[in-house]
Amino acid sequence: MENLKSLGEPQEFWDYLFQISKIPRCSRKEELIRAFIEDEALKLKFEHQTDQIGNIVVRVPPQTNTESEPLRIVLQSHMDMVCEKNEEIDHDFSKDPLRLNIIDIDDEKWLTAEGTTLGADNAVGMAYQLAIMKKIYSGELNLGPLHLDLLFTVDEERGLSGASKIDRDLVKGEYLINLDSEEDDEFTIGCAGGRVFKVEIKDERVSIEKMKDQITPLKLDVMGLMGGHSGTDIIKNRGNANKILAEIMWKLNKEFTIYLCAINGGNLTNAITREAHAIFYVKKEESKNIKEKIEFYKPFIKSLFEGIESNLIINCEEYQENLNHLIIANDLKDKLLDLFYLMPNGPLSMHPKNPKLVHTSDNFAVIKTKPNSIKIKISTRSLNEYGKEVIYENIITLFNAFNFDMDLTIITDYPSWDPDFSSLLTSKAREIYKELFNQEVNIKAIHAGLECAYFSKYYPNMQMISIGPDIKGGHSPDERLKIGSSKKIWKFLITLIKNLQ
Numbered sequence: 001m002e003n004l005k006s007l008g009e010p011q012e013f014w015d016y017l018f019q020i021s022k023i024p025r026c027s028r029k030e031e032l033i034r035a036f037i038e039d040e041a042l043k044l045k046f047e048h049q050t051d052q053i054g055n056i057v058v059r060v061p062p063q064t065n066t067e068s069e070p071l072r073i074v075l076q077s078h079m080d081m082v083c084e085k086n087e088e089i090d091h092d093f094s095k096d097p098l099r100l101n102i103i104d105i106d107d108e109k110w111l112t113a114e115g116t117t118l119g120a121d122n123a124v125g126m127a128y129q130l131a132i133m134k135k136i137y138s139g140e141l142n143l144g145p146l147h148l149d150l151l152f153t154v155d156e157e158r159g160l161s162g163a164s165k166i167d168r169d170l171v172k173g174e175y176l177i178n179l180d181s182e183e184d185d186e187f188t189i190g191c192a193g194g195r196v197f198k199v200e201i202k203d204e205r206v207s208i209e210k211m212k213d214q215i216t217p218l219k220l221d222v223m224g225l226m227g228g229h230s231g232t233d234i235i236k237n238r239g240n241a242n243k244i245l246a247e248i249m250w251k252l253n254k255e256f257t258i259y260l261c262a263i264n265g266g267n268l269t270n271a272i273t274r275e276a277h278a279i280f281y282v283k284k285e286e287s288k289n290i291k292e293k294i295e296f297y298k299p300f301i302k303s304l305f306e307g308i309e310s311n312l313i314i315n316c317e318e319y320q321e322n323l324n325h326l327i328i329a330n331d332l333k334d335k336l337l338d339l340f341y342l343m344p345n346g347p348l349s350m351h352p353k354n355p356k357l358v359h360t361s362d363n364f365a366v367i368k369t370k371p372n373s374i375k376i377k378i379s380t381r382s383l384n385e386y387g388k389e390v391i392y393e394n395i396i397t398l399f400n401a402f403n404f405d406m407d408l409t410i411i412t413d414y415p416s417w418d419p420d421f422s423s424l425l426t427s428k429a430r431e432i433y434k435e436l437f438n439q440e441v442n443i444k445a446i447h448a449g450l451e452c453a454y455f456s457k458y459y460p461n462m463q464m465i466s467i468g469p470d471i472k473g474g475h476s477p478d479e480r481l482k483i484g485s486s487k488k489i490w491k492f493l494i495t496l497i498k499n500l501q
């Protein structure tokens with residue numbers, strides 16, 4: 001390992017980053033890293049406080065006195081990391097230190113860990129906070145009449161529970177700077193909230209055994225789609241297998257006699273559905289025409305995803321496995337196919353100030369046929385709470401229009417962080433970045449959940465921004481931190497804090 005001096009300023013940052021890399025800290029196992037932060041605070045004579053869920057704050061009081069209340073800034077990172085390793089590597093995340101390494105890619109120096117995640121997400125945030133604390137203690141850094149709350153949360157990676165269950169009195173401030181972004185030329189100022197819910201439609205199967213000599217079973221598959229994250233990838237207009245299957249089945253059902261046995265598609269609500277299948281009986285004499293009809297639709301459907309879904313497979317063949325001649329009652333089948341055909345899916349609106357940003361979206365994620373019910377799971381997202389309510393109410397109203405005998409369960413509901421492209425903090429950050437680096441920073445919001453969403457819900461008057469150095473390959477053993485970028489963000493962070501006063 002090269003010595004710290006070769007990595008550039010500030011040395012305290014690298015020193016802490018290396019110390020943190022020796023401390024186990026998988027999500028929900030943050031005891032040791034929290035103890036380390038407590039020890040450092042104690043050594044440097046700063047007060048600290050831990051809340052019930054395990055978040056810790058270190059309070060750095062003003063270095064100079066003022067008559068009026070000091071301005072308060074919260075700096076925040078998360079303590080946990082994603083613990084992933086290559087299969088062939090022998091590594092116990094509960095006790096082994098990460099094996100750090102410096103590599104060169106395209107004339108740039110990067111910090112990595114051998115065979116494991118690096119945990120720069122979010123060790124860099126913690127290292128910035130601790131370095132600031134140390135420099136203030138040593139007198140090297142003076143922030144004058146400014147109060148800092150250094151907040152370290154638990155369990156960001158597994159479910160944002162540190163942020164969602166924070167004791168609201170733990171921190172206080174006019175501004176919050178989250179240190180968990182991964183591009184040094186982009187700042188995040190907003191994210192979508194969402195609601196994931198499940199509807200179970202009751203059903204009693206009907207036997208068509210009497211017709212068994214006149215019918216034959218077919219299976220229709222929609223496969224080979226790209227899938228991806230139902231938030232961040234929803235803008236890419238990828239195909240949703242449930243939607244494609246529903247379109248074909250609805251059309252077939254209008255033209256032919258279809259006895260539906262099962263429809264199944266998707267597993268996860270946070271993934272765009274890659275595969276869906278339908279099993280149904282048809283009249284023997286119509287089987288050939290049905291297959292030809294599907295062949296006729298194929299090029300039209302493929303052309304809708306030209307250049308996006310090059311491996312899309314739509315395939316219909318005789319179903320070979322044993323079926324018991326039980327079908328979904330025909331009137332319910334008609335209603336289900338209508339529902340699926342009408343179900344909203346994909347990006348539904350874009351942000352008025354940023355046409356490249358999805359405002360509200362929906363992922364028609366899962367359809368499962370059970371012995372006595374059809375289960376449907378849907379994930380909706382929106383940049384504001386109103387939008388989230390509207391799309392949810394739209395879909396529930398659609399379900400209600402069919403008078404199903406059904407149960408509705410909300411699985412998760414998380415808040416949005418509505419981007420304010422003209423807040424004082426955003427404008428200052430933009431100006432300072434330009435001044436320091438002679439370059440425009442990209443101000444963005446993302447279509448997936450972040451800790452700041454909870455903070456913006458609990459502290460509605462706090463202005464917030466999320467920043468961080470370049471990290472590539474996050475959440476995988478390829479994770480790496482650009483060394484030069486860490487210095488850039490340090491410089492920016494300190495300048496921003498000083499200029500907020």
Ligand SMILES: [Zn+2]
Nearest residue numbers: 121122156180
């Ligand atoms: Zn993170």
